[in-house]
Amino acid sequence: GEDVEQSLFLSVREGDSSVINCTYTDSSSTYLYWYKQEPGAGLQLLTYIFSNMDMKQDQRLTVLLNKKDKHLSLRIADTQTGDSAIYFCALGGGSYIPTFGRGTSLIVHP
Amino acid sequence: DAGVTQSPTHLIKTRGQHVTLRCSPISGHKSVSWYQQVLGQGPQFIFQYYEKEERGRGNFPDRFSARQFPNYSSELNVNALLLGDSALYLCASSLKTPPGNTIYFGEGSWLTVV
Numbered sequence: 001g002e003d004v005e006q007s008l009f010l011s012v013r014e015g016d017s018s019v020i021n022c023t024y025t026d027s028s029s030t031y032l033y034w035y036k037q038e039p040g041a042g043l044q045l046l047t048y049i050f051s052n053m054d055m056k057q058d059q060r061l062t063v064l065l066n067k068k069d070k071h072l073s074l075r076i077a078d079t080q081t082g083d084s085a086i087y088f089c090a091l092g093g094g095s096y097i098p099t100f101g102r103g104t105s106l107i108v109h110p
Numbered sequence: 111d112a113g114v115t116q117s118p119t120h121l122i123k124t125r126g127q128h129v130t131l132r133c134s135p136i137s138g139h140k141s142v143s144w145y146q147q148v149l150g151q152g153p154q155f156i157f158q159y160y161e162k163e164e165r166g167r168g169n170f171p172d173r174f175s176a177r178q179f180p181n182y183s184s185e186l187n188v189n190a191l192l193l194g195d196s197a198l199y200l201c202a203s204s205l206k207t208p209p210g211n212t213i214y215f216g217e218g219s220w221l222t223v224v
Contacts (some may be wrong), residue, residue, distance in 0.1 A: 031212075033212075041217060042114075042198075042200055042216050042218045043153070043200065043202075043215040044215070045212060045213075045214060045215075088152055088153075090152075098143075098155060098213070099155075100154075101152050102150075102151055102152045103152050
């Protein structure tokens with residue numbers, strides 16, 4: 001299977017919370033990142049978490065890390081139409097080559 | 111401060127041709143990485159350079175090469191282009207070598223091979 005797995009699509013209503021999930025296989029990952037990519041654009045770093053943390057909150061974004069289950073999630077509170085984009089989970093540390101998931105397309109509808 | 115800048119932003123090439131893509135890192139960043147992003151996929155690692163030396167190489171054929179200059183800018187070269195090389199090529203920079211340092215991406219160069 002893939003080293004980093006994400007669901008391909010997530011559809012939410014404006015104002016609801018979005019939760020984007022990521023599972024991974026490399027337990028030696030030191031840094032775990034979330035990137036956002038809007039149509040036709042490059043990747044924008046949203047937030048990251050160190051592997052010795054369980055949670056990190058940054059305004060509307062909350063990252064949760066479950067090392068035992070090798071599961072990373074990104075919660076976006078009060079999702080807006082401007083949050084519509086592709087969200088990538090990426091892992092660094094341990095393996096020298098940073099690894100990205102295939103991305104989750106977040107669709108926000110009124 | 112300027113972010114990571116890449117050129118050209120879009121280009122069209124014919125099969126068999128050669129292409130050179132350019133990247134200027136964020137000021138003060140000494141590490142540059144290159145990624146290929148095919149439509150519908152996540153970025154795939156191609157090369158990583160730090161202090162003008164290659165520090166990592168992904169699973170790409172020898173048609174792909176890169177170098178880093180004394181000012182830390184970088185070029186990615188692809189020879190004998192194939193249709194499958196059509197993709198968004200992303201450059202990323204960081205202070206030191208990843209993965210211990212956060213990487214910042216440029217807007218990318220869209221390459222279409224016809």
